[in-house]
Amino acid sequence: MLFLQFALLVVLLPGGDSKDDFQEPTSFRVIYSSSFYNPSRVQALGSAWLGELQTHGWENHTGSFIFLRPWSKGNFSSEELTEIEKLFRTFNIEFNQIFHNHASQWQLAYPFQVQLAMGCELHIGEASVGFARIAYQGSDLISIQNNSWLPSPKGGSRAQQVSGRFNLNKVFLETWHRLLTDTCPRFLLGLLDAGKADLQRQARPEAWLSTGPSPAPGHLMLVCHVSSFYPKPIWVMWMRGKKEQQGTQQSDILPNADGTWYLRKSLDVEAIEADGLSCRVRHSSLEDQDIILYWEHRSSTGWIFLAVIVPLVLLTVLAFWLRKRWTRCEPPSNLISLE
Ligand SMILES: *[C@@H]1O[C@H](CO)[C@@H](O)[C@H](O)[C@H]1NC(C)=O
Numbered sequence: 001m002l003f004l005q006f007a008l009l010v011v012l013l014p015g016g017d018s019k020d021d022f023q024e025p026t027s028f029r030v031i032y033s034s035s036f037y038n039p040s041r042v043q044a045l046g047s048a049w050l051g052e053l054q055t056h057g058w059e060n061h062t063g064s065f066i067f068l069r070p071w072s073k074g075n076f077s078s079e080e081l082t083e084i085e086k087l088f089r090t091f092n093i094e095f096n097q098i099f100h101n102h103a104s105q106w107q108l109a110y111p112f113q114v115q116l117a118m119g120c121e122l123h124i125g126e127a128s129v130g131f132a133r134i135a136y137q138g139s140d141l142i143s144i145q146n147n148s149w150l151p152s153p154k155g156g157s158r159a160q161q162v163s164g165r166f167n168l169n170k171v172f173l174e175t176w177h178r179l180l181t182d183t184c185p186r187f188l189l190g191l192l193d194a195g196k197a198d199l200q201r202q203a204r205p206e207a208w209l210s211t212g213p214s215p216a217p218g219h220l221m222l223v224c225h226v227s228s229f230y231p232k233p234i235w236v237m238w239m240r241g242k243k244e245q246q247g248t249q250q251s252d253i254l255p256n257a258d259g260t261w262y263l264r265k266s267l268d269v270e271a272i273e274a275d276g277l278s279c280r281v282r283h284s285s286l287e288d289q290d291i292i293l294y295w296e297h298r299s300s301t302g303w304i305f306l307a308v309i310v311p312l313v314l315l316t317v318l319a320f321w322l323r324k325r326w327t328r329c330e331p332p333s334n335l336i337s338l339e
């Protein structure tokens with residue numbers, strides 16, 4: 001947590017050339033998963049991600065890629081992309097066949113799930129790193145190390161057998177190696193360049209306050225919502241003056257459908273201490289103009305109170321005033337009775 005805050009400070013500190021240093025996202029990942037329902041039925045899904053942004057889908061019937069962004073082809077030619085599509089189609093068929101064919105030998109019980117993640121990571125000033133991992137029922141099974149598949153320590157004898165099978169086909173291994181160490185980093189660099197305008201855009205956060213369910217009698221759960229911001233790094237805190245409030249709780253940072261992010265920070269306080277608290281939002285798009293929202297006593301009961309009491313007071317004042325005027329215009333009542 002401390003490290004995260006420090007990282008944010010570095011990114012958000014004015015003066016630093018943060019936009020050039022800010023090289024996220026720097027990994028490209030293909031995710032592929034197969035659900036094996038029975039010996040003759042498998043369902044496969046595939047997608048590709050630049051950091052946390054999905055860039056590609058996969059049409060599993062035709063085996064073609066779906067380019068989700070205008071820049072999803074990076075700088076690759078249609079020929080090279082068609083070539084990769086063909087590889088992926090072959091891979092899809094062989095991969096699923098291997099698992100079906102060895103289901104009893106490897107003691108895979110239907111229905112089961114096999115997941116694959118493969119791709120590459122760029123580190124500033126270093127060579128790119130390729131990776132490929134396969135999991136069975138959500139647990140690591142085998143991964144590529146130094147151009148061959150190694151069993152995961154926790155995978156037991158099943159992992160040994162699977163890695164042995166995957167290492168049999170030398171051509172297959174060479175193809176993997178080329179994809180991870182040459183194709184992937186080239187494609188990733190091209191993507192980062194083609195998508196630059198989109199990836200380096202700045203979207204300003206919107207913020208609003210609400211109350212959550214009361215945590216205890218006499219307590220309030222103050223909630224600060226922050227949405228529609230991009231990029232993801234953000235700093236949000238409940239404050240009293242300049243003092244950060246301990247006990248501020250953070251939700252996960254969740255994706256909005258448009259690729260921006262959403263976050264919630266809550267604080268459990270005694271109701272009488274809520275006044276004077278503020279929610280402060282710092283984000284690269286705001287430069288150093290933080291958003292500050294002050295909590296005022298404006299819970300719904302407060303509003304109802306005001307909505308009822310204010311008109312009542314006004315009416316009473318009006319009634320008194322009218323009565324006063326009325327009695328002043330009228331002749332004294334004793335005179336009337338004398339007539
Ligand atoms: C293809 O994907 C769809 C969901 O997008 C799924 O319903 C279907 O079963 C899949 N087909 C195959 C052959 O994997």
Ligand SMILES: *[C@@H]1O[C@H](CO)[C@@H](O)[C@H](O)[C@H]1NC(C)=O
Nearest residue numbers: 143144145146147148149150
């Ligand atoms: C990979 O190979 C290098 C040298 O080629 C070696 O130093 C390293 O230990 C190997 N790593 C694994 C996990 O086998």
Ligand SMILES: *[C@@H]1O[C@H](CO)[C@@H](O)[C@H](O)[C@H]1NC(C)=O
Nearest residue numbers: 075076077186187189190193
């Ligand atoms: C795409 O861009 C990358 C990085 O600039 C470069 O290495 C590569 O040669 C370019 N073209 C292709 C077809 O990969």
